[in-house]
Amino acid sequence: MVPSPVEMFRDLPKKVCPECGEYIEEQAESYMMECDRCLANKEE
Template sequence: MLDLEFYHNIPKKECRECGCEIKEKHESYLYECERCIGKNEEY
C-alpha cells in the first residue's frame, strides 16, 4: 500500500520571480510562472 501522506505533504512550488504558486504539469522543471516567463521573453 502506498503512503499517500508523503505526497500530500510536499510543499507547493512557488515562482522565483513573483512568489505565486506554479501549477505544475507532469515532468515540469519550471521555476517561474507562465506570467513571469512571458514577461521575460524577448520579441
Template sequence: MKNYLELHRNMPEKTCTECGCVIEEQHESYLYECERCMGKHER
C-alpha cells in the same frame, strides 16, 4: 505504497522564484517561474 502517496500529499507547493505565486505544474515540469513571469522575459 501508502508512504509514497503520503509523501507527495505533504510536499510543499512549488512557487515562482520571481513573484512567489504558486505554480500549477505538470508532473514532468522543471519550471521555476510562472507563465506570467516567463512572458515578461520574452518581450
C-alpha cells in the same frame, strides 16, 4: 516508519515562483521554476 510515496508527495509544499511569489500549477514532467507570466515577460 517510512511513509508511503503517496503521502510523501501529498505533503510536499506548493511550488512558488521566485520572481513574483505566485503559486505554480505543477504538471507531470514539468521542471519549471517560474510561473507562466514571469516566463512570458522574459521573452519580450
